[in-house]
Amino acid sequence: MPTTHSLTESLFTADGVQALDRFLIEDQGVDGYGLMQKAARAAFRQLMRHWPDAASVLVLCGAGNNGGDGYLVALNALRQGLAVDCIAVADPQKLSGDARRAWRDAEQAGVAIRQWQAVAGDERIRLFDGSPVVVDAMLGTGVRGQPRAPFDEVVRQVNASGCPVLAVDVPSGLDASRGVAEGDAVKADVTVTFIGQKLGLLTGEGPHFAGTVIHDTLGAERAPADFPVEAVASLAGWSRCREWLPPLSRSAHKGVFGHVLVVAGDRGFGGAGLLAAEAAARSGAGLVSLATRPEHVAPALSRCPSLMVRGVVHGNELAPLLEKADVVVCGPGLGQFAWGEQMLQQVLEAGKPRLLDADALNLMAHRMPVVSDEQVITPHPGEAARLLSCSVAEIEADRLAAVRSLQQRFGGLALLKGAGTLVAAPDQLPVLVAGANPGMATGGMGDVLSGILGAFMAQATRSGALSLADGVVLGASLHLAAADSASRSKGSRGLLPMDVIDALPGVLGAAETRVEEARVATGEVSDD
Known part of the structure; x- marks a missing residue:
């Protein structure tokens, strides 16, 4: 998982983003009101x-700078000929600094502004x-906990109205650090967020409340080299991860792509092992074995x-079977x-x-706790809780x-499933696999x-073209891309x-074509 200082690939807590804002303004000499104007223009463009x-x-x-952004969005809308109703949910007389200037302008x-x-x-x-x-420009990144009156009432009315909603920076009521809503929160269709990406928009309840997230760095493409706040995670999606796919050699053979053994499927659960084994085969494993109950053969x-x-x-x-395998998948059914x-x-003892x-x-949770640097665990929240x-x-x-606790307790890599899947590896920044698909909320x-x-673990083990951590992130992003x-x-x-399995070759094929076209374009290979 590559380290990055790019603001499009780095994820911060709310405190981290606020520190970045202050650093740009106080240490880098960026004009704060100019940034607010840029943010308002960016939000209005998306509107x-x-x-x-x-019309x-x-x-x-x-209150605060989020409210200031809203006043300037209203100003942009008025200048573009839209009829504007602007409602001050907090008393604008109490605003200060750039937010007060925005209100006055x-x-x-x-x-026309009414309270x-x-x-x-x-x-x-x-x-x-x-x-x-x-x-929605009511409550920004700095707000924690349940919205207080009158914000709670307004949030409920927004959601009850059924109106399309554009949230400025973060939907009001959503914790921008953790992706949780402790009380009422605005359900936005689009959220335009600025400068640093907020972790909470992309994991947990974040995707539900934020809708489509559009990130605008407002011209600050990279975190300053001397910026004192570290990102808490990096962002990866299929558009980025597909570039990690190693090119396929024309002389490749099945041994190059590894042998996956799936150990799965007690009585009544034969389908689970079959799904895992077929998915491994469709994802490029050279050989796939399935060890299951005899009646499932x-x-x-x-x-x-x-x-x-x-x-x-x-x-x-x-x-x-274990002796011949490069990687073992154990657990489904x-x-x-x-x-x-x-x-x-037997799987644990094989090493x-x-x-x-x-x-x-x-x-493991009830009878066989085990720690190993040679394993990947992939719990959903219920399994993680156990x-x-x-x-x-x-x-x-x-x-x-x-996910950090899981990795530290059990070693190796931990992948926490759910909207905004998270992957933690030792001594590396955790990775969030961007995206959420409600169709994936079904057994199997x-x-x-x-x-x-x-499949990707086997390829990483055999070829060395991928690290194990990159292979896991790549596989998780492919899973979501195929579901989409x-x-x-x-x-x-x-x-x-099965629909997701059937989509895998098409998604991988499109990625391979893209990689090959890029190699031709750079002169790495000939198109003759």
Whole structure:
């Protein structure tokens, strides 16, 4: 996972972003009001991009610089001929500094500003009913906890109105550091965020409340070399990670791409192992073996005859399979009874690089805790809570802290599933895999991820062209990209794990074409 100082790839807490703002203004001599004007213009551009037919806008302004941004958005809208309703949710007389200047400039330019308390109840409803878009500039990154009155009331009214919402910097009520809403929070369609990326917009509840996140650095493309605040994570998505795919040699053979052994599928859960094994095969593993209950062998071969499927009853039957494997994926549908315990014990004793998921993690939590630098664990929040002996709410309250704790406690790499998947590796900055797809909220999607990761772990182990950490991030981003591709053709409701597997070759093929075209363009290879 490459380190980066790029502000488009670095993620900060709310405190970190505020420190960056102060550093630019106080130490780098950047004009604070100029930055506020840039932010307002950027927000207004996105408003017109997403709602080009809007003839009017309702702008809700709070205290502090977020409110200042809102007043200047209202000013930009007025100058562009839009009808503007501008509501001061906080008393503008109490503003100071750049925010006060923004309020004064908007007022002097003719923006009609009314205080929320002065707007009667029926008129408040008409304000929202008559507005094609609402701009939320009430509570910025520095606000913690539940919105207080009157902000809580306004937030509820925004959400109840059904109006499209553009949030300025962060949706009001969302914790920009952790991605949680402790009370009411604005449900935005688009969030335009500035300078430093906020971790909380992209993980946990962040994607739900922030909608489409648009990041504008306002011209500050890189963090200053002497900036005293470190990023807390880096950002990776398929558009970035696909560039890590090693070029395919024309003389490659199956041994180059590694042998993945999937140990999975107790009685009644045969599909889990098959999903993981087929996903590994579709993600470029050279060889894939599946060790499962004997009764699952025939259905597995019927579905995917390229797999090597072995029925196993006792743990000692795994030995010859483990010996041949480069990487072991263990856990999907493993069960928590004697058969699964035997299989997991053999996998742990083999000492091969391994990925542990699902019931392997549940067994670890209750019976077999194990620490190893040779493993990747991939829990969802419920499994993470069991591994860390806490509640799911505690995991979701601070996902970054949770993934760090998992890595420190169990060694190797930890991947915490969910919206804004997080990956932690030793002595490296955690990585957030950007994106969320509600269609993935169905049984079996995690099994597909396990297989994809197993394939890239095997390729990393055999070729050395990828580090293990890069392979895991690459696999997680591919999983999401394939789900997004499948959703575009089939929709998110009713999306099945098999749909994601079927989309893998197309997504990988498009990436390979892109890489090859880039190599031709740079003269690295000939197109003859």
